[in-house]
Amino acid sequence: MFKRKLFWLIIIATALVTLNMTLLWKLDDIAHFWMSIVFWCAVGSLLWDNQDILKQSDIKSDLLSRVAGTLLIAFILFKSAVVSSKFDPFLRLAPFLSGLGLSLLAVGFHNLKLYWRELVILFFHGTPSVITLPLVDFITSLTAKFAYYSLWYVGFDVTRYGNYVALPTGRVLVNGGCSGIEAMNYLLGLAVICLVMFPTKQNKALVIGVAVIFGFIINVFRVAGMALLVASNRLDLFKYWHEGEGSLVVGMIAVILFGVFYQFMLKRDSKLTQSSGN
Template identity: 40%
Template structure:
């Protein structure tokens, strides 16, 4: 790459093509649980790369060859993707690895650790993790306590909230685990973009989990009240309609407020460090 006069522009074009290709394949797979983190992580990786001071590209023959092989594999493998494929989770990190090798070779890979970590986050099998982590009972416990302290007659049996006029079962899909993972994704990206202290970086994921669990617990309690009052239209609105998105927005807004506060409390040296990636 170092002997080619327009190497930067060529590398930029390849990066744009790989990003577009991956997002197109994810969109075509019709799996929204993968589309959102893919959009966020690609945008964050581009943001980090855009703040970098790019000098002369310098990659050796071995690193350039391996980078070309990695990108060629992405292109060839993409041609056989027809729906959801585990390849879609690993394509971004392989693409980033190949681009980093073409840009700076083996010796400078450590300077791209933020971009690679962000793209590698997409490879985490969140769907399988959410299926394995069933917090329905905890959500039912929390919602039951909210109802009881709110003066509503409720009896809990496992994941069932029993009201005088009906029973609501807290399914895994309503447990809040999806919202929690969404907030954890945003938290990870925030930490990558704006380096905080070790304590803040450790506490922020706990805050994100707490916000997701608390907000969703309020939503479940609200649905139990609406179901008990036979307000089925309102129940469906907050269950599957726009109302469920409103609670997600509330959770994201609360997390955003916490992130803004932490950023305001960050030392000037930390902010400067983030600007000199």
């Protein structure tokens, strides 16, 4: 009975993950595609560590939970068949909904806490992108202001009107896609993965705050750099850093910087533990 249940859960989970990843690739949401791999691998690692949960005879899903889980998965399949844009919020909500539906099938409402870590990671994988949609205009304006001040501070003859950052020989418009809110949400999700899988004894809010700030600041420097490229008439490089692989490189820089910061936090934990032991 256990093996048959596990077999079907694995089949359904594989189908849902494959479907979501295929849609991201098909709709050309490449950045989110690669980030999804990180989140799914984190969840897979946790599930592997917790595989004995399903073997416990007293942990079962009731009829209501199975019906709810089935309806949720049916909704995911239906919505996946009609989604046509990478900007559809469903693509960001689908991983969490998939995890929730599978958890209901596996252990039911009363035992969802057994998979709280996996569900938290899937929630922060894409849901914050949907929640923060109303903030896009505000963050866009803030990015334009900080890009302007960063160029002004180092001595460039720069002006700003609205979301335009202008130099004497060129200007750029900071729109919603350049706001940096996606980078901030990605790093927020990575911070949650780190806190869940490699907990630190220090301030959790500090880790979250640093992740979001890194995402914002790195993007501000990217916008300022693109303004300089336009002013220098280097439109080829502008396109690379705006739409091409350069935008992914900037994201990787932010991830690496956060990784270095979190490694420092873990080493500090180790030192504090050693000093308290002495």
